[in-house]
Amino acid sequence: xxxxxxxxxxxxxxxxxxxxxxxxxxxxxxxxxxxxxxxxxxxxxxxxxxxxxxxxxxxxxxxxxxxxxxxxxxxxxxxxxxxxxxxxxxxxxxxxxxxxxxxxxxxxxxxxxxxxxxxxxxxxxxxxxxxxxxxxxxxxxxxxxxxxxxxxxxxxxxxxxxxxxxxxxxxxxxxxxxxxxxxxxxxxxxxxxxxxxxxxxxxxxxxxxxxxxxxxxxxxxxxxxxxxxxxxxxxxxxxxxxxxxxxxxxxxxxxxxxxxxxxxxxxxxxxxxxxxxxxxxxxxxxxxxxxxxxxxxxxxxxxxxxxxxxxxxxxxxxxxxxxxxxxxxxxxxxxxxxxxxxxxxxxxxxxxxxxxxxxxxxxxx
Amino acid sequence: xxxxxxxxxxxxxxxxxxxxxxxxxxxxxxxxxxxxxxxxxxxxxxxxxxxxxxxxxxxxxxxxxxxxxxxxxxxxxxxxxxxxxxxxxxxxxxxxxxxxxxxxxxxxxxxxxxxxxxxxxxxxxxxxxxxxxxxxxxxxxxxxxxxxxxxxxxxxxxxxxxxxxxxxxxxxxxxxxxxxxxxxxxxxxxxxxxxxxxxxxxxxxxxxxxxxxxxxxxxxxxxxxxxxxxxxxxxxxxxxxxxxxxxxxxxxxxxxxxxxxxxxxxxxxxxxxxxxxxxxxxxxxxxxxxxxxxx
Numbered sequence: 001x002x003x004x005x006x007x008x009x010x011x012x013x014x015x016x017x018x019x020x021x022x023x024x025x026x027x028x029x030x031x032x033x034x035x036x037x038x039x040x041x042x043x044x045x046x047x048x049x050x051x052x053x054x055x056x057x058x059x060x061x062x063x064x065x066x067x068x069x070x071x072x073x074x075x076x077x078x079x080x081x082x083x084x085x086x087x088x089x090x091x092x093x094x095x096x097x098x099x100x101x102x103x104x105x106x107x108x109x110x111x112x113x114x115x116x117x118x119x120x121x122x123x124x125x126x127x128x129x130x131x132x133x134x135x136x137x138x139x140x141x142x143x144x145x146x147x148x149x150x151x152x153x154x155x156x157x158x159x160x161x162x163x164x165x166x167x168x169x170x171x172x173x174x175x176x177x178x179x180x181x182x183x184x185x186x187x188x189x190x191x192x193x194x195x196x197x198x199x200x201x202x203x204x205x206x207x208x209x210x211x212x213x214x215x216x217x218x219x220x221x222x223x224x225x226x227x228x229x230x231x232x233x234x235x236x237x238x239x240x241x242x243x244x245x246x247x248x249x250x251x252x253x254x255x256x257x258x259x260x261x262x263x264x265x266x267x268x269x270x271x272x273x274x275x276x277x278x279x280x281x282x283x284x285x286x287x288x289x290x291x292x293x294x295x296x297x298x299x300x301x302x303x304x305x306x307x308x309x310x311x312x313x314x315x316x317x318x319x320x321x322x323x324x325x326x327x328x329x330x331x332x333x334x335x336x337x338x339x340x341x342x343x344x345x346x347x348x349x350x351x352x353x354x355x356x357x358x359x360x361x362x363x364x365x
Numbered sequence: 366x367x368x369x370x371x372x373x374x375x376x377x378x379x380x381x382x383x384x385x386x387x388x389x390x391x392x393x394x395x396x397x398x399x400x401x402x403x404x405x406x407x408x409x410x411x412x413x414x415x416x417x418x419x420x421x422x423x424x425x426x427x428x429x430x431x432x433x434x435x436x437x438x439x440x441x442x443x444x445x446x447x448x449x450x451x452x453x454x455x456x457x458x459x460x461x462x463x464x465x466x467x468x469x470x471x472x473x474x475x476x477x478x479x480x481x482x483x484x485x486x487x488x489x490x491x492x493x494x495x496x497x498x499x500x501x502x503x504x505x506x507x508x509x510x511x512x513x514x515x516x517x518x519x520x521x522x523x524x525x526x527x528x529x530x531x532x533x534x535x536x537x538x539x540x541x542x543x544x545x546x547x548x549x550x551x552x553x554x555x556x557x558x559x560x561x562x563x564x565x566x567x568x569x570x571x572x573x574x575x576x577x578x579x580x581x582x583x584x585x586x587x588x589x590x591x592x593x594x595x596x597x598x599x600x601x602x603x604x605x606x607x608x609x610x611x612x613x614x615x616x617x618x619x620x621x622x623x624x625x626x627x628x629x630x631x632x633x634x635x636x637x638x639x640x641x642x643x644x645x646x647x648x649x650x651x652x653x654x655x656x657x658x659x660x
Contacts, residue, residue, distance in 0.1 A: 050549055071555045079546040087568035100555045 001026050002047060002152055002184045007056035009042055009208075016042045018208045019056070024184045026151075029175045029200030031216060032188040034231055039208040040188040044154045047186060048075045060151065073152070076145035080157040082137035084129040090116070090140050091125040097148040115143040118177060135166040142170075146177065153178055155187045159194070171197055192234045196220060204231040226349035229274050235307060237274045238317040240337075244268050249339065251313055257290045260340045262356040271352070272345045277320035279341035282308070282333065289336040296331045310335065399625035417626035427627065429602065430610045431634070437606065438585040441524050445581055446574070448525070449532025454566070456537055470530045470537075478527075482594025485523040489595070509596060513603035516596045520604055523591055528581060535577045539570035575646045579639055586635050607631050 002024045009017040017039050024030050032040045045051040046058065049070040058066045065073060076097075084093045094115055098108045116122045119139040129137050138158060145153055155174070159167040175198055178185040189195060195202050195216055202220075203213040204227075211228040212219050223229035230237045242249040242257070245268045249257040259266075281289065294312035301307075306325040309318050312335060319335060327333060344352050400417060402410040421427050456466045476484070489509050491497040500507040509516040543565065551561045589608035592598065598605035598613075605613075611631065615624035 045549075048553065050552065070552050075553055077550065077553050079550065081544050081546050083544070083546050083550045085564045085568070087564060087571075096556075097554055 001059075001061050002186075003057075003059040003062075004047070005057040005059065007043075007046055007053045007058065009046060009051060010054045016208050017046065017053070020208075020210050021056075022203060022210060022213060024186065024201075026184055027179055027182045029179060029185045029187065029198060031195040031198055031200060031202040032186060032205055033190075033192065033195045033202050034188075034205030035190055038205040038231075040190075040205055041156055042208070043205065044077070044156055044186065044188060047152065048077055048154055049073045074150045075152045075154065076148045076150035077154040077156065078138070078141050078145050078158045080160045082129070082134060082141055082161070084137060084140050084144070086129060089126050089128055090121055090132070090136075093129065093140050094121075094143045094147055097144060101148075111147050115147045118146070119143040135162055135170075138162060139170070142174070146181070149181065149183075151183055153181075153183045153185050155185075157188055157190065160190075174198075175200065192220070192232045195232070202232075204228045206231055222351070222353055223343060224351050226272060226274060226345045226351075229343055229345075229351075233274075233276055235277045235318040235320060238277060238280055238315070240273045240275075240313065240315055242271050242273050244271055249273075251292070253313055255290060255292060257337065257339050258288060260288075263339060263342070263344065265356050266344065266352055270347055272347065272349065274343045274345065275337060275341045277307070277318040279338065280317055280319040281336040281338075282319060282321055282325060282327075284336050286338060288340065289338045291334045291336055294333055294335045296327050296329055296333060298329065299325070299327050301325075396625045396628050399621050400629055401622075403622045413622065417623045418630070421623060421626050421630060426602075426610065427607075427630075430605055430607045433603075433605065434586055434607050437521070437524075437588065438582055440521055441528070441585050442578060442581055444521070444525050445529045445532050446578060449529050449577065450536050450570070450574075452529070452533045453536035453540055454562070456533070458541060467534070467537075470533050473527050473530050474534075476527070478590035479594050481523065481527050482591040485519060485526075485591070486595045489519050509600075511600055513600055516600060516604050519595060520592045523595065524585060524588070527591070528584065532577045532581065535573045536570055539573035540566060543569045571646075571649075575643065578642055578646060582642055583635055583639060586638070 002022075004020050004022045007017060007020045008015065020043060022030075032043060034040050042051070046053050049058070049065065049068055052067050056066075057064055060073070084090075085096060088096070091112055094112045095108050098111060103111075112125075113122070116125055119142060121136065121139055121143060124132055124136055129140060132140065138161075142158065145155075158174075159170055162170070171194065174187075175185070185200075187198060189198075199216055201214060202216040203210045204219060204223075205211070206227045211231065212224045219228065220232050223232060226237075226239075240251065242251060244250075244259065244263075244266055247259050247264050249259055249263075249271070251257065284291070292312050294310040294317070296308060296310050297316070298309040299306060300309075301324050303324075304322065306321045306323065307318055308321065308325065308327055309316065310333070311317070317335075344356075346352055401412060401414060403413045404410050452470075456470075457463055473481075488494045489497045489507070491501050491508055497507055497509075506512070507515050509519045547565050547569075548561065551565060556564070587608055588606055589612070592604045592606060593609055593612075596604045598609045607627075608631075611624060611627050614620050614627065
């Protein structure tokens with residue numbers, strides 16, 4: 001178990017990590033999700049003991065390890081770059097942590113071959129990393145982390161430099177392999193999709209702060225604040241300011257959007273509303289949907305999906321549609337939103353979902 | 366798809382071909398031409414076949430100069446490469462120290478060869494030179510104009526002073542290109558300082574070291590100006606390298622044929638050694654450590 005208590009890191013007066021408290025269980029898969037420069041790598045370095053926090057404590061199995069050198073800790077790490085010993089063979093690379101640990105030769109051999117087999121590296125054991133493909137190099141690095149049998153395994157965007165197919169393959173295998181080892185497994189990524197595919201638990205990072213930590217799917221569905229919702233949305237979350245009065249929302253141009261049953265329980269006032277790009281429609285999806293006028297900025301077609309960037313009510317939005325939709329740039333089009341897809345936040349950006357649920361519960365009680 | 370042949374491309378490379386022809390191919394062919402002939406002035410040439418080559422390869426003078434060249438080149442490689450690596454390892458990786466160190470390192474490289482020679486010629490003199498005077502003051506009998514060992518020491522130290530910087534700069538470039546993550550990974554692995562050098566830094570510097578060794582070997586094997594200025598090849602013939610000998614033969618004695626033959630042999634020796642260095646070092650880089658099962 002790894003526990004961070006109010007950990008902060010300041011470098012040259014800049015706050016890189018601010019008051020992070022996390023409790024990661026043994027045998028669990030934890031995703032650190034956040035954009036570039038959100039502090040994922042710094043946080044991992046603090047977890048590993050490569051850096052010492054400016055404030056706060058790092059506890060391993062209840063024991064305070066703050067300030068203990070990384071050499072004395074039981075940690076393995078895999079990086080975005082493919083880090084292996086360049087002059088050693090794959091075999092020697094995988095064996096290196098075992099050699100440092102001073103294991104017997106036949107024991108090393110057994111473990112190396114097992115890890116190589118698991119990572120599908122057996123045919124390449126005698127090659128040097130430079131004679132391998134990127135995927136094989138990264139699998140070597142992962143095998144090295146695996147044989148170490150460390151209590152804490154940190155992976156810093158390990159699949160970012162791999163091609164699509166390899167990523168999918170490794171993404172499926174990694175959680176299984178490491179959950180069997182019973183280690184605390186931490187995986188940093190910038191991609192919401194990757195977090196969702198990995199499952200487990202997710203901590204969303206924003207400007208050095210953990211904005212939410214919980215089961216991945218729960219964090220995705222019920223973000224506690226607007227920052228979490230934005231971090232966990234790719235393409236970016238669409239935002240809209242609304243005023244609620246009675247049973248309806250009103251946009252800045254006076255369009256009325258009827259509120260759902262739950263939303264009606266909210267007190268009247270200003271709200272910030274977020275909804276995901278696949279909830280912005282080009283065709284009317286349902287009777288309750290409301291039509292808004294928009295101007296197309298850019299449209300991108302990936303083949304199976306189309307991303308239409310547009311401006312609506314002075315907001316820049318993205319619509320994600322399945323299939324190919326050709327829309328002309330600068331064309332005036334109608335887009336549709338449905339209030340039941342809204343994630344609603346108060347003026348401070350805090351989710352009001354609990355408010356809706358609480359009153360709902362009070363009612364049913 | 367059919368490959369299109371565009372003959373216009375030849376016109377595009379023509380200027381370069383002409384340039385190379387006039388600067389390299391034609392002079393080289395002239396030298397080849399001289400190497401098989403004897404001349405008696407008045408532009409009279411006589412075909413002598415491979416006589417000059419036979420004479421040269423059997424000559425003790427050539428052998429001695431060649432051995433001196435080899436000793437010199439290997440000495441300065443043995444000193445400059447480890448020293449260069451050592452200095453590069455000690456240089457700061459970031460902060461204000463980086464530009465300071467780089468400029469200091471680049472300074473010797475900016476000094477022309479003959480100026481370097483003159484500097485050391487004066488520096489080493491026992492009467493007015495700081496080094497010579499000081500060495501003699503502490504009881505070392507140092508005089509490069511009379512003592513062959515002192516002459517050799519001066520020439521080698523001078524070359525080390527002049528050219529170690531190049532090795533440093535190359536190694537430094539290799540070192541700073543190693544991502545920080547490698548060092549982190551080594552720390553996490555609990556690797557020692559030596560292991561970091563042996564298994565990360567040295568392999569990562571391999572390609573720049575190859576260039577450094579090649580450049581330093583070629584340059585040192587062709588050394589002329591500095592020993593010429595400092596010792597003039599003396600005392601006796603003790604610092605007469607191939608290049609100095611060659612100039613004496615070609616311009617001093619005006620033996621064009623033998624000098625041309627010597628140039629060709631000289632050129633081929635450099636080519637051969639460079640190839641050997643390149644092959645050996647390249648293979649060393651690809652060398653695989655046997656894994657435990659076969660140890």
